[in-house]
Amino acid sequence: MSTPHVAAHPPLQGSARVLGTLALSAATFMNVLDSSIANVSLPAIAGDLGVSPVQGTWVITSFAVANAIAVPLTGWLTQRIGQVRLFMASVLMFLLASWLCGMAPNMTLLIVFRVLQGFVAGPMIPLSQTLLLSSYPPEKAGLAMAMWAITTLVAPVMGPLLGGWITDNISWPWIFFINVPVGLVAAALTWAIYRERETPTLRLPIDYVGLALLVLWVGALQLMLDKGKELDWFSSPQIVTFAVVAVVGFLFFLVWELTDKHPVVDLSLFRLRNFWSGALTTAVAYGLFFGNVVLLPLWLQQFMGYTATQAGMVLAPVGLLAIVLSPVVGTTMNRVDPRLYVTASFLVFGLVFWLRSLFTVETDFVTIMIPTLIQGIGMAGFFIPLVTITLSGLHPSRIPAAAGLSNFTRITAGAFGVSIATTAWEDRATLHHAHLAEHINAGRPVVEQTLGQLQASGMSHEQALGFIDRLTTQQAYMISTQEIFYLSALLFLALIPLVWLTRRVRGAAAPDAGGAH
DSSP states (O other), rough: OOOOTTTOOOOHHHHHHHHHHHHHHHHHHHHHHHTTTGGHHHHHHHHHHOHHHHTTTTHHHHHHHHHHHHGGGGHHHHHHHHHHHHHHHHHHHHHHHHHHHHHOOOOOHHHHHHHHHHHHHHHHHHHHHHHHHHOOGGHHHHHHHHHHHOOOOHHOOOHEEEEEEHHHOOOOHHHTTHHHHHHHHHHHHHHHGGGGOOOOOOOOOOOOOHOOOHHHHHHHHHHHHHHHTTTTGGGGGHHHHHHHHHHHHHHHHHHHHHHHHHOOOOOGGGGGGGHHHHHHHHHHHHHHHHHHHHHHHHHHHHHHHHHHHHHHHHHHGGGGHHHHHHHHHHHTTTTHHHHHHHHHHHHHHHHHHHHOOOOOOTOOOOHHHHHHHHHEEEHHHHHHHHHHHTTTTTOGGGGHHHHHHHHHHHHHHHOOOOOOOOHHHHHHHHHHHHHHHHHHHHHHHHHHHHHHHHHHTTOHHHHHHHHHHHHHHHHHHHHHHHHHHHHHHHHHHHHHHEEEEEEEOOOOOSOOOOOOO
């Protein structure tokens, strides 16, 4: 959500502005951190709670879907409750949900609490931007947003590192408990500084039917994607039911939202070329990006012998070049066509995923880390230019609805991307394992020779066969990983023409960095 006229109160001065910036940044940091901190901890969480690592990805997708559904409600809730009260409620409920996540005794309750955590987190990001902009004079708005954007870029760097270290050295519940002290300090400072700066409230109607239909079809589609592999897809009546509910719910949602006087989602925005092509490009690209962000540490920990900390170290460099280059992109946006930045970004992502498709089981730590470092260049030209394109040409009164809708499509696509990537990864690995096993049947001279060598080293016949099967499984997942990276590279290149369907944005300054988390 961007607010076109935030100057209802005079800008803050001196230490109040510094403390206000720190408090809002801490809350944003905590929120964005939670979308990435669990990635490297999934194998530990899944093992502790007795589910497969792929089922463990529900910890990521449940948070993302609930967060996506809450984002479009931010504008309505702000007008009903007030910016400061809503932000405080969001932070405090996020802390409660974080504590409950850490206490969860099983996967079912953990997912329930992650849904709650994702939903109450919805207003936190857009309101942190809005309150921050109100703290600075208009001429320093660019500085305020640059500081905000750096916070949202540092958190994904810290998330895997912090998550890995906590998982290896303490225990995974602490990746959620750590939010509590940070959030309490942020909430206390925010209330002390901003409580006298509350915005006026209005009693506005809410589109309850539209909201219910939104929750229904997005939830059904995500459940279908998450449980499809486990239940053998459309041979399961449960999956068929989810699919029917998703399709019918979506159709009803479309009809209702296009005819309701106060729709929860303003679908008429999709009539605008820059909005629909910008939002679609952002959603597909983010789905590809986020699916691979979850897949890489899963592969490293399950099949390359990496600890959670080591996997976090591989992921961490992604933000380094992004932090350096993002301010450059933001300040030159009014002179450079944003489509050029996005094109360069997607070429970099194509290169990164192509390099990853060359990985083998022998690839060393440094070689695996290099594409992650390069990816930071692509990150800098990804979010801010795409937000600029998507929101260009809109009347200021429509920007909050447009920012909410584009963030909804992006976050939802990220959750779908995780489910699709991990399901395809397992399916292709199963297929490759079957093909490899056909060539490693007992009786072949090389297999008999290997078995003999293993038994001579002290293994029993069964242990030797098990060792060969583990190597086969490792190779099968390696080939599957290579395929997903290679396909991701091709899809990023295929998105470039979609960027150029948009009209040129003239004299654009980034409206906000709302996509940067």
